[in-house]
Amino acid sequence: MNAPSDVIVIGAGVIGSAIAFFASQQGLSVTVLERGLPASGTSSACEGNILVSDKELGAELELTKFSLDTWRGDLAEHAGHWEFESKGGIIVASKESSLASLDRLTRAQGEYGIDVERVDIPRLREFEPHISPDALGAAWYPDDCQVQPMLVAGHLLNLARKNGAKVQVNTRVTGFVRHGETVTGVTTDRGEFHAPAVVNAAGSWSEHIAALAGVNVPVKPRKGFVMVTEPLPPMVHHKVYAAEYVDNVGSSDAGLQSSPVVEGTPAGSILIGSSRERVGFDRSVNTEALRQMATNAIALFPFLEKTRIIRHYHGFRPYCPDHLPVIGHDPRAPGLWHASGYEGAGIGLSAGTGKLMGQALAGLATDMSLAPFAPERFGEFTPNTMISQESAA
Amino acid sequence: MSKESTSPFDVAVIGAGPAGLAAAVAAAERGARVVVLDAATQPGGQFWRHRPESVEPDPEGHGHHGWKTYLDLRSRFDAAISTGVLHYLPNTQVWMIEREDAGRFVLRLTPATGTTIEVPTVRADKLVSCAGGYDRQLPLPGWELPGVMAAGGIQAFIKANGTLPGKRFVVAGTGPFLLPVAANIAAAGGKVVAVCESSSLTNWLPHMGAASGVPGKALEGAEYAAIFAKHRIRYRTRTVVTKVVGDSSATAVQIAKVDASGAIIPGSERLLEDVDIVGFGWGFTPQIELAVSLGAETRIDADGSLVCVADEKQSSTVPGLFLAGEVTGVGGAVLAVAEGYVAGASAANGEQPKTSTARQIQRHRRFASAMHQAHPVPEKWDELLTDDTLICRCEEVSHAQVTEARDVLGATDARTMKSFTRTGMGWCQGKVCGYAVSCLSAKGTTDENAQHASLTSVAKRPVATPLTLGEISTLDSREPHNL
Ligand SMILES: Cc1cc2nc3c(=O)[nH]c(=O)nc-3n(C[C@H](O)[C@H](O)[C@H](O)COP(=O)(O)OP(=O)(O)OC[C@H]3O[C@@H](n4cnc5c(N)ncnc54)[C@H](O)[C@@H]3O)c2cc1C
Ligand SMILES: Cc1cc2nc3c(=O)[nH]c(=O)nc-3n(C[C@H](O)[C@H](O)[C@H](O)COP(=O)(O)OP(=O)(O)OC[C@H]3O[C@@H](n4cnc5c(N)ncnc54)[C@H](O)[C@@H]3O)c2cc1C
Numbered sequence: 016m017n018a019p020s021d022v023i024v025i026g027a028g029v030i031g032s033a034i035a036f037f038a039s040q041q042g043l044s045v046t047v048l049e050r051g052l053p054a055s056g057t058s059s060a061c062e063g064n065i066l067v068s069d070k071e072l073g074a075e076l077e078l079t080k081f082s083l084d085t086w087r088g089d090l091a092e093h094a095g096h097w098e099f100e101s102k103g104g105i106i107v108a109s110k111e112s113s114l115a116s117l118d119r120l121t122r123a124q125g126e127y128g129i130d131v132e133r134v135d136i137p138r139l140r141e142f143e144p145h146i147s148p149d150a151l152g153a154a155w156y157p158d159d160c161q162v163q164p165m166l167v168a169g170h171l172l173n174l175a176r177k178n179g180a181k182v183q184v185n186t187r188v189t190g191f192v193r194h195g196e197t198v199t200g201v202t203t204d205r206g207e208f209h210a211p212a213v214v215n216a217a218g219s220w221s222e223h224i225a226a227l228a229g230v231n232v233p234v235k236p237r238k239g240f241v242m243v244t245e246p247l248p249p250m251v252h253h254k255v256y257a258a259e260y261v262d263n264v265g266s267s268d269a270g271l272q273s274s275p276v277v278e279g280t281p282a283g284s285i286l287i288g289s290s291r292e293r294v295g296f297d298r299s300v301n302t303e304a305l306r307q308m309a310t311n312a313i314a315l316f317p318f319l320e321k322t323r324i325i326r327h328y329h330g331f332r333p334y335c336p337d338h339l340p341v342i343g344h345d346p347r348a349p350g351l352w353h354a355s356g357y358e359g360a361g362i363g364l365s366a367g368t369g370k371l372m373g374q375a376l377a378g379l380a381t382d383m384s385l386a387p388f389a390p391e392r393f394g395e396f397t398p399n400t401m402i403s404q405e406s407a408a
Numbered sequence: 409m410s411k412e413s414t415s416p417f418d419v420a421v422i423g424a425g426p427a428g429l430a431a432a433v434a435a436a437e438r439g440a441r442v443v444v445l446d447a448a449t450q451p452g453g454q455f456w457r458h459r460p461e462s463v464e465p466d467p468e469g470h471g472h473h474g475w476k477t478y479l480d481l482r483s484r485f486d487a488a489i490s491t492g493v494l495h496y497l498p499n500t501q502v503w504m505i506e507r508e509d510a511g512r513f514v515l516r517l518t519p520a521t522g523t524t525i526e527v528p529t530v531r532a533d534k535l536v537s538c539a540g541g542y543d544r545q546l547p548l549p550g551w552e553l554p555g556v557m558a559a560g561g562i563q564a565f566i567k568a569n570g571t572l573p574g575k576r577f578v579v580a581g582t583g584p585f586l587l588p589v590a591a592n593i594a595a596a597g598g599k600v601v602a603v604c605e606s607s608s609l610t611n612w613l614p615h616m617g618a619a620s621g622v623p624g625k626a627l628e629g630a631e632y633a634a635i636f637a638k639h640r641i642r643y644r645t646r647t648v649v650t651k652v653v654g655d656s657s658a659t660a661v662q663i664a665k666v667d668a669s670g671a672i673i674p675g676s677e678r679l680l681e682d683v684d685i686v687g688f689g690w691g692f693t694p695q696i697e698l699a700v701s702l703g704a705e706t707r708i709d710a711d712g713s714l715v716c717v718a719d720e721k722q723s724s725t726v727p728g729l730f731l732a733g734e735v736t737g738v739g740g741a742v743l744a745v746a747e748g749y750v751a752g753a754s755a756a757n758g759e760q761p762k763t764s765t766a767r768q769i770q771r772h773r774r775f776a777s778a779m780h781q782a783h784p785v786p787e788k789w790d791e792l793l794t795d796d797t798l799i800c801r802c803e804e805v806s807h808a809q810v811t812e813a814r815d816v817l818g819a820t821d822a823r824t825m826k827s828f829t830r831t832g833m834g835w836c837q838g839k840v841c842g843y844a845v846s847c848l849s850a851k852g853t854t855d856e857n858a859q860h861a862s863l864t865s866v867a868k869r870p871v872a873t874p875l876t877l878g879e880i881s882t883l884d885s886r887e888p889h890n891l
Contacts, residue, residue: 165827
């Protein structure tokens with residue numbers, strides 16, 4: 016029998032790791048159960064941007080601001096572990112229509128209190144000397160930051176361990192232990208684990224975990240490719256993306272969408288994103304996605320045409336149909352909590368999520384209301400809801 | 409520059425080394441329409457790599473083994489080209505393979521050198537991968553210095569250029585391959601200060617049965633003994649290079665005696681000075697990324713390398729995909745040719761190999777397996793590493809960083825190690841450090857499958873060879889036009 020704990024966290028991605036850390040900071044005993052190794056899911060197949068620039072106004076933006084404060088506050092002393100960098104983001108419009116969208120977006124963001132500045136072309140060239148001559152206008156977001164997501168997960172878990180948390184890798188959750196309706200633990204391929212609170216932080220696989228408890232959390236995988244170039248001397252200095260990207264983030268289209276997101280890394284490689292498509296856990300390469308991403312990136316930075324890529328990778332964003340994460344206790348299955356559905360923003364939102372969940376699990380009032388993210392917004396479980404097949408990896 | 413697609417071929421062969429040439433010839437002679445894609449500019453692969461034929465023709469194949477076999481394969485290869493059944497695309501690399509709904513293979517190509525050549529997209533019903541391998545390397549202090557090469561790299565340099573990359577050489581590692589490298593250096597006028605073999609030749613004793621099945625190898629051995637005597641090459645067994653010394657490039661190596669586990673025998677260290685090139689060879693790593701990307705099943709071979717599973721018809725576990733040569737297990741050129749014939753024939757018409765061929769392949773596999781067991785990577789190879797020894801040279805990741813990621817952050821497989829430390833993320837995509845990183849990560853776990861999982865993650869390279877974004881932006885995903 017495994018020793019009981021106060022909290023079980025399912026999944027050691029950035030979300031589960033952040034919750035483990037903050038819950039253990041609250042003095043709770045935590046057991047993390049991960050079917051693979053730390054950060055073996057989407058958190059190691061993504062990019063590490065903490066973006067305020069791409070969020071729609073509303074609850075997610077509030078959470079983003081809260082999270083940013085957490086990165087810069089509670090977690091500041093550890094920032095070096097995960098290469099936290101305030102590099103700033105730039106949105107570039109190259110078409111008249113996208114220029115108009117950018118106008119609308121930045122005006123609304125400014126009114127909302129986001130630090131955003133419109134920059135003219137000469138100023139844009141100072142920021143990014145190699146930007147396309149076709150650029151018509153741009154906006155500068157000094158608050159956009161970056162971390163190395165795998166190191167976030169790895170080090171937060173390690174800090175949690177120092178607080179007494181147990182991290183059990185290669186352990187797959189297969190079901191729940193119930194006492195009446197109440198969830199009191201989980202079954203795994205390595206025996207049962209017991210706790211009065213079980214957190215579903217299984218990312219794109221959390222719909223499956225929820226279904227094991229008989230509740231509906233309709234998180235689906237939304238696949239994205241990233242291409243990585245050969246190492247170069249610094250050519251791209253900020254996170255640069257095209258105005259159309261913001262539209263794609265907010266869309267629910269299942270078909271392939273891609274818009275250029277280009278950023279340099281400390282190691283010299285340039286990361287080129289990103290595509291979005293809902294094709295389940297299909298791991299095959301979508302040549303059309305690569306083609307569009309390459310075309311778009313070259314349009315933004317023409318020098319890229321002659322730059323070679325050395326690899327590409329893809330991940331499955333945990334997508335929620337209403338584009339809001341699912342955070343908090345689930346009254347439909349008392350004892351079960353969720354922290355999932357962050358789609359393309361889970362890295363940025365992990366710190367704030369961890370802090371709020373730590374408070375909630377400890378029975379404290381949360382610094383920010385979790386009501387907009389309530390799991391029961393999806394209603395009762397209906398057996399014919401599409402459950403995504405669990406993929407092998 | 410990716411341009412029109414060709415009309416579909418019956419068989420596509422990747423590689424024009426010993427295995428690929430045999431496969432192509434066997435398929436073409438059975439009436440199949442064949443296309444051969446090879447990164448090199450002329451046929452031969454690693455084993456029969458030779459000076460540019462247009463510059464310095466060498467019909468005698470000086471310094472080559474099995475040259476008669478090459479000439480035979482080559483004339484049949486050329487004959488098939490001239491009758492139009494075989495289409496040969498040299499200087500062309502396959503960077504990705506897709507499958508169409510009907511199961512047909514779609515090979516995405518890029519020029520191996522230069523970007524101005526037009527390469528088509530190739531479609532074929534059957535595919536034979538004969539992509540060979542590359543030298544397996546192990547990190548040690550000083551291996552990032554200029555002057556440190558792969559033993560096969562020295563060999564390739566001599567074969568391709570007819571000149572030497574330096575003057576005074578040490579060749580080190582394990583396995584019979586160190587012998588032809590040293591012999592070629594000597595024949596080209598270089599001084600071989602020492603050959604350091606980590607194993608003891610008595611390791612062969614339990615395997616003499618398997619070795620006697622392949623008498624040609626004994627002859628080769630006698631030939632090398634004579635060459636070594638003539639050039640006064642010291643062949644030191646149970647000896648490893650413990651570090652490469654030098655400021656801006658290698659100038660000396662420290663060597664030491666080791667016991668059977670590879671642990672250094674204290675007090676046995678000595679310095680070999682005045683050395684400008686050190687060549688290391690710890691066996692070979694088969695180049696299986698394309699086969700793996702298609703889903704081919706893998707296994708760990710006797711030498712610890714990840715190889716693809718193939719049956720007696722050289723068929724992989726993926727329908728339509730055949731394999732020959734190093735990709736199915738490192739075993740030398742004779743075995744590669746034998747497997748190539750079988751693979752080409754199976755791909756062309758599903759033919760069952762002749763009993764005598766099957767037996768020959770079996771004998772050579774037994775020999776290869778005996779060779780691997782007699783020349784293992786020493787179990788304690790990592791005892792040489794200091795904290796600041798670089799494990800991944802591309803990304804400059806030190807041994808201390810790797811150990812910390814493993815012991816503190818739980819990176820007990822190569823994939824997680826890569827995520828945490830960047831090992832294998834650089835230009836070579838883990839081709840050089842992948843094996844070492846897998847071994848070092850696995851030391852942190854009792855999970856028996858960790859090494860297989862690690863080597864598999866290292867073998868996954870969705871971009872088999874770098875190519876420009878310009879090429880990707882012109883990828884044609886529409887229906888092919890016929891040539
Ligand atoms: C291409 C791409 C780019 C992105 N870029 C960014 C970005 O720049 N900024 C940003 O903020 N976000 C980005 N994201 C999104 C971000 O990666 C995700 O939102 C985030 O990683 C989700 O973290 P997670 O912990 O919820 O999920 P995961 O990291 O997937 O963790 C879930 C874990 O649960 C484990 N698990 C699953 N089932 C079980 C089970 N039965 N038992 C035990 N364990 C189980 C999995 O193995 C996994 O480790 C990007 C995503 C993609 C695909
Ligand atoms: C550098 C080097 C030197 C060697 N020298 C010797 C020696 O002197 N003596 C000896 O006994 N053994 C030597 N070997 C071992 C010997 O090469 C093998 O035993 C034998 O050649 C295996 O034959 P093969 O046909 O499987 O592969 P190879 O001879 O390696 O042929 C593979 C061919 O495939 C091509 N190729 C690979 N990937 C792609 C791709 N994606 N697209 C297009 N083309 C591709 C390669 O360019 C190459 O031409 C050497 C090995 C190496 C790596």
